[in-house]
Amino acid sequence: MSRFTDKVVWITGASSGIGEALVHAFAVEGAKLVISARRKEELERVQIASGLNHQNSLILPLDLSDTKNINDLTQQIINKFGRIDILVNNGGISQRALTKDTSLDIDRQIMEVNFFGTVAITKSVLPYMLKQKSGHIIAMSSIAGKFGFYFRSAYSASKHALHGFFESLRMEIYNDNVKVLVVCPGKIKTNISVNAVTGSGGKHAIMDQSTNEGLSAEECAKQILKAIKANEEEIFIGGKELKAIWIKRFFPKLFSKMIRRQKPE
């Protein structure tokens, strides 16, 4: 028996990258999985690849930029499994464009997917967790949720916003036994830069060198499960890029000079 055996885990952004690796990791531990993203066929692929079936998993396609029917989706999970134990708000989109070249519509789109989509799902699930008097909510931030970087003004803003939201929520629901974990990955080898949006809404379609050299999504998922088990509140996952967080905290002026000299990609 694992801590996650028979737990009902809803993962957004489950069709690729870190989300897909999380589906595998939770499936191995015997959890019941609800997997969401826009691409249904990719979710079906992940379901099969993770050895899941229609008894122990549910595919719920959704677009984080349009969550008006989110309560219907949550109800479908309750109808099938009766509860939701863990919500992993992992779905998200990055940006590769200078602020001056990013239209306000794209700024709003990134906020809608990364921030408001996450908030909408969380608010939809929260009443059930409060009623159960148990639950765990995970928010996927980034090191860009701790400091800004070239080409990521809206992305970084959306991830910073998650910290304010989930830190407030964490204290509000502490006595209801509902936990909040904020995850800040550094460089993880996924298609995040390939799928990133340009300033006019096109696809960046380039694999960043640093992302390509990053930690595997599987290792990232492993560290997230470990952090949930340990009831961590905030974790950083990655390699030497994580040093920037500590340098900013203790030497903000030095940080400002150093980060400016980093290769913008």
Ligand SMILES: NC(=O)c1ccc[n+]([C@@H]2O[C@H](COP(=O)([O-])OP(=O)(O)OC[C@H]3O[C@@H](n4cnc5c(N)ncnc54)[C@H](OP(=O)(O)O)[C@@H]3O)[C@@H](O)[C@H]2O)c1
């Ligand atoms: N890889 C990194 O280095 C890194 C670093 C820090 C933080 N992160 C964060 O980790 C999370 C997962 O990213 P990843 O690295 O695994 O990249 P990825 O492979 O591009 O995965 C992104 C996931 O989000 C889903 N998604 C994107 N837009 C969506 C929308 N409008 N509605 C619903 N789902 C949507 C995608 O599925 P569909 O396209 O099928 O909708 C996909 O499953 C993101 O929140 C990202 O910001 C990644």
